[in-house]
Amino acid sequence: MAERFSTQATSMGWQVADDTSPEDFYHGELATDASTPHTDLCEAIRDRIRARLNERIRDLDVAASGTRIVISGRCETFHTKQLAQHAALDVMNDEPLENRIEVYEP
8 A cells, every 4th residue: 555655745744645535535445444553542542541540430432533532431530531531642642532531420
């Protein structure tokens, strides 16, 4: 797949194939190739949150949604929600993060 990219077709860190439209990139064959790194990243984030917070987040889920990573679950304090976010950010590079962890009172 690397030969499909020209050396001049990079913009702001993104590689752009000369013969690929944005629709093909996000919905075609390239989207399935790009999902594997997100799967590994989601697993690494999930492991880091569990290691640091020791089951304080219930129903923890980490998933890739388009170009961003979404963490969700439930916890008892806003502080725990923030700790989970910082644990995720420590693993991530420049991917956008959406924190959907709900804070509830027991």
